[in-house]
Amino acid sequence: MFREGVNAGLIGALTIALWFLILDVIRGDLLGTPVMLGNSLISIFLQPGELPSRAGAFLLYTVFHVAAFAGVGLLFAWGMNAAERTPSAFIGFAGLFIVFEIGWLGWTAVLAEGRFGELSWLQVFLANLIAAGVMGYYLFRQHPGLAGRVELAIAGSPE
Template structure:
C-alpha cells in the first residue's frame, strides 16, 4: 500500500463494502419490524431537519449517497492508517473500528442534527451495525494485501488462555442454549427465549406481545450469547492457569461463578424485565449452573495439576 492511488482505490472499495454491510444490516432490522427503509428515511429526515419522518424516494436516495460517500472517505483514511501497521488488517481491528464508529455516530448525530440517533434507532442495532461495518472494511483490506505480514490469529492461537477460554465458552454457551431449547420446546414455544432476548435487545420489545421470533432476533442474540460466554471462558481459563501456580486463586473462580449468576440476572432485568415473570427463576439458575459445570469439567480436563491439587485438598479434609 505504498502507492497513493492504490491506497485511495482500495480504501474506496473497502469503504463502500462497509457501507453496504451496514445498509444490509438495517434493511434486515427494518424488515423484521415490518417497516422497510425506516432507518434511511429517519436519518434523511433528521439530516434535512424535518420534525417527522418523510418516507419518500428523494430523501432516502440523498441520504444513501451521503452514507456511501462518508464510508468511502472513511475507507481511504483507514486504508492509509493500517498501511503503517506491522500486522495485516484483522477482525480485532475491525471490532475496534466498529466501537469508534458507534461513538462517532452518537456524538456527531447530536452535534449535527440535534437528534440522538443511537437512542432513536436502539443502541444494540446501531452498535451491531457499526461492528459489522468495521469488520467488513478490515476484511476487504485484508483480502487486498498484507499477505507477507503475520496473520492476526497467529498470536491468539498460541495463547492458552484464548484457545482454552474460547473452547470453554463454547461449551457453556452450547449448554445454556440446549437447556433453554428443551425448556422452550417443552412449553410449546420453540426458540422463545433467544427470540425474546433478541427482541428486547434489537427491537426494543417491552412485553410478551411484542416478541418477534425470527432469524434476526434469534441469530443476533445467539452471536452475542456466544461472545459473552467466550469472554467468561477466557476469564475462567486465566483463573485456572493462575490457580495451578497460586491455589488461593480458586477463590476467584468461586467469585466468578457468583458474579456470573448476578450479571445474568442483572442483564435480564435491564434489557428484558418482562421475561423475569414469564420464565421460572429455577430455569435461569439451572441453565447457569449447568453451563458452569460444563465449563469447569472442560477446564479441569485441560489442567491436570489443578485436578491433583483438588484431590489432595479433598483427602486432607477427609
C-alpha cells in the same frame, strides 16, 4: 489459554442453548427464549414498538450469547492458568464465581418481573449452574493436576 477459553465458552453457550431449546420444545414455542431475548436486546437500540423479524432476533441473540460466553470462557481459562501458578488463587476465583452467580440470580429475578415474564429465575439459575459445571469439567480436564494442588493449598501445604 485463548483456545482453551474460547472452547470452554462455546461449550457453555451450547449447554445453555440446549437447555433452553428443551424448555422451549416442552412449552411448544421452538426457539422462543432466544427470540424473546433477542427482541429485548435489540429494543435497547430501536424505537418503541419496532421489533426485528423472528429470525433476526434469534441471530442477534445467538451472536451476542456466543460472544459473551467466549468472554466468560476466557476469564475462566485465565483463572485456571493463574491457579496453575498459585493454587490458592483458585479459592479466590471460586469465591468470585459464587458472588457472580448470586448477583446474576438477583438480576434475573428483577428481569423476570418485567419483559422476561416467561423466563423464570430458576430456569436461568439452573442453566448457569449446568453450564458452569460443564465448563469447569472441561477446564479441569485441561489441568489434570490442579485439583490435587488446590487441595494441598487448602490443607496448608506450601505452594
